[in-house]
Amino acid sequence: MTQVTRTQVSSAVMTHPVRLVQAQDLASRLGLNGLALDPDPQGPPSALRTALVAWSAVAPGTSHHLVVQDDVEGPAELLEIVGEAASRFPDEALVFYTNWHARNGGAARLAAIAGASWVRAVPDEFTPSLAVCLPASTAAAFRTFAEGSTERHDDELLSVFFRERGRMGLLAVPNIVEHIGTSSINGHAAQGIRRAACPTSAADAGPLLAHGRVLEEPGWIPYMRYGEGYIRLPGQERDADGGRGHHRWREALPATGLTEEGIHAVRKAHLHEDLAAQVAGTFGRSFAEELWTHCLLLGRQAARAARTVGPAPGDVPDAAVSRMRRSAIATAGPAGLPPERRPEAGPEEVRAMAALAQSAVRAGRTLLQGET
Structure with a gap:
């Protein structure tokens, strides 16, 4: 043998x-x-x-x-x-x-x-x-x-x-x-x-x-599909449908400890209107706001996860980690579009969505303020 x-x-x-x-x-x-x-x-x-x-x-x-x-x-x-x-x-x-x-x-x-x-x-x-x-x-x-x-x-x-x-x-x-x-x-x-x-x-x-x-455990997970934002909650697989249902972010928000009022306050303080207008010009205001909110929640959870992950080890170049982050953020907008509209996302549209997404991810860190 x-x-x-x-x-x-x-x-x-x-x-x-x-x-x-x-x-x-x-x-x-x-x-x-x-x-x-x-x-x-x-x-x-x-x-x-x-x-x-x-x-x-x-x-x-x-x-x-x-x-x-x-x-x-x-x-x-x-x-x-x-x-x-x-x-x-x-x-x-x-x-x-x-x-x-x-x-x-x-x-x-x-x-x-x-x-x-x-x-x-x-x-x-x-x-x-x-x-x-x-x-x-x-x-x-x-x-x-x-x-x-x-x-x-x-x-x-x-x-x-x-x-x-x-x-x-x-x-x-x-x-x-x-x-x-x-x-x-x-x-x-x-x-x-x-x-x-x-x-x-x-x-x-x-x-x-x-x-x-x-x-190993990212906690609740924001994801976006077909133009709408969702949250996958921990333990969702134990739901009656095996966890295959999709929870809109507003419906799932109480289980995260966040509130719509808090989300709206951060949006009012941090939403970059010029970037939102660029995205809205092609895909509509509702999509631009949904993308921003999705990435706000994503930024919050990533900041929380970073506390447990810690810094990259010395044999991983910081530049590689930075490029990985930028790559992941850049796909959030095209991925969130309805399938029939994804072909409209040319280089300029992708850049605009990436800039809006990046601003929201940064703002998401403010949602961790005061948490231990």
Whole structure:
């Protein structure tokens, strides 16, 4: 029997015949081991069907296995960065992409602003499965768990699997993998442009992921989707609907200890009217104010989380942490737009939204005044 003596990562690209050339190019560029083809391409759409093939492709003697979907971009250093992360967290499920308007995307954005490089995924949402690395034993356990399931979404079943094991995956806050295109074999095209919450260069992500801080419990998490702000509350997974419902920020505010009066007072004192007008000129005043309030709450929670995370260790460059923060803030506006309006966010619109978001994040720190 082959003994695993060090971290070794095998890999596979999930794909469908309609994207075969794209998948072959991706595997070649990134040095990935091979392709996992949909075994029933004429059947009803099922990402899980192909994922089971991919998770069965663990090479003998390897300690970990990376599964990447075919509609992504990644750096040439992907396998090196994943391998270092697996060496650091040998027993963890590691997730290298988070969707910018999901709850996990909100958790990653909050962690980035707080200066953390990893954050624990929430248990009441799908596990983003565009690039996931599992220990080989965990990959085998997931295959056994998933065999015969009627679920067609691998990302949903991964979360069920992790919940039942009592430990969600670790999300890489600096995203080194980016989603490309808007088509979806599995039925997600209506979500429009879907991007990473915190796109980061390999040069920055390397030290951040190898040495950066871990945020295990971010508390309540602001996130924005389809033009409206929400809050994911701690323990929400225990709700009757499994926590899948969305709580508008006004509805959830009493559970946070904040008040609408306090929010309005900070808005009156700190809202930068010129920046709000720039965003409102394209997307409307209500969106500009919703984005500002969302980022105000995000800034408050990030400032709170930063107290527990502490400063980055010495082998993580301060400049890399700063760029990670800016990247996460810059995606808040485009992610918060309704899908049909995201194509309107050109460079100027993105810059305006980023400036408004940054001003709100800074103002959010004032909501911590007087708290211990």
